[in-house]
């Protein structure tokens with residue numbers, strides 16, 4: 099058994115060593131079940147994943163369920179008011195305990211034989227068990243949960259990477275948008291029948307934006323050449339000063355992360371001149387956030403670890419979370435966040451708020467699925483990245499590094 103595993107690790111190590119820098123990955127990285135197992139062990143279950151905003155669970159007993167590959171976590175506000183995570187796996191014979199995705203509970207009652215857990219994960223009722231049965235040693239197992247300035251993160255290991263760098267460095271840009279005071283105005287899941295890496299790789303590059311996303315390309319400037327972009331950046335910096343917000347930059351993303359820490363990054367990019375925000379006509383879609391006294395016509399990219407990416411306009415934030423469902427299926431969860439006191443129907447309209455990133459994500463889904471089909475072909479061969487796929491190339495280097503890393 100062990101020899102088989104060693105053999106298999108050697109061949110994966112060889113495959114990793116054979117990857118050509120600056121090229122897309124070999125087919126096996128998308129199709130091989132052994133590589134997927136290794137990804138679960140070394141990447142997916144060892145890294146922080148955005149699980150929502152603290153305002154979604156205001157009261158003790160409010161909960162939501164986060165499903166990632168084979169794992170499921172109940173994230174609940176405990177009796178002490180703190181957010182906690184529990185494996186959604188019954189300590190009797192392993193059934194899922196909570197079958198709803200959101201709600202409020204006084205207790206969690208397993209649907210199989212009725213064992214009951216309180217909102218702090220403690221088992222307190224189990225019928226017909228022997229007199230000496232020890233309930234205290236059958237609490238739900240813990241899943242790591244932490245909150246960074248209002249954002250809830252979960253990680254399926256007891257020894258997750260440190261969040262301290264992100265918490266400290268991103269405090270200032272997150273305060274600019276008053277992340278703690280945001281609320282979720284809309285949330286949508288997009289199931290993408292493709293390996294999770296293809297979904298994230300697509301998000302990481304804008305080489306495809308000009309051709310695939312006419313709506314996005316009308317307002318976002320990421321695909322412009324450097325000279326044109328710098329002129330627009332300069333104008334935005336002047337407007338930022340007038341709006342009372344600072345230009346900040348952090349790049350501890352992927353391979354640039356400090357050892358033992360979750361990677362993170364922040365930057366702000368100008369929109370085209372007449373766009374105040376990412377909306378159909380460039381006009382406001384919600385009240386200004388945090389410190390903004392006016393629209394600076396920018397969009398900030400936040401990245402938190404390997405799966406969670408946020409885009410912050412002056413009046414709303416769009417949070418993207420990509421996770422595997424299985425080797426060939428991924429989920430893209432999008433949260434649209436607005437100021438906590440904004441009222442639907444008066445201050446914002448959900449259709450207008452979600453228009454750009456809904457239409458863009460539907461187009462991405464089609465591209466990703468086409469990509470996946472070709473990658474499964476016997477004619478597929480890794481191809482060279484363009485200069486506009488740098489972030490994707492770094493992401494792939496990080497994946498390969500993590501797969502090689504001894505546990």
Ligand code: FES
Pocket residue numbers: 188189190191192193208209210211212213
């Ligand atoms: S599996 Fe949960 S009570 Fe039996």
Ligand SMILES: [Fe+2]
Pocket residue numbers: 300301306307310311458462
């Ligand atoms: Fe896209």
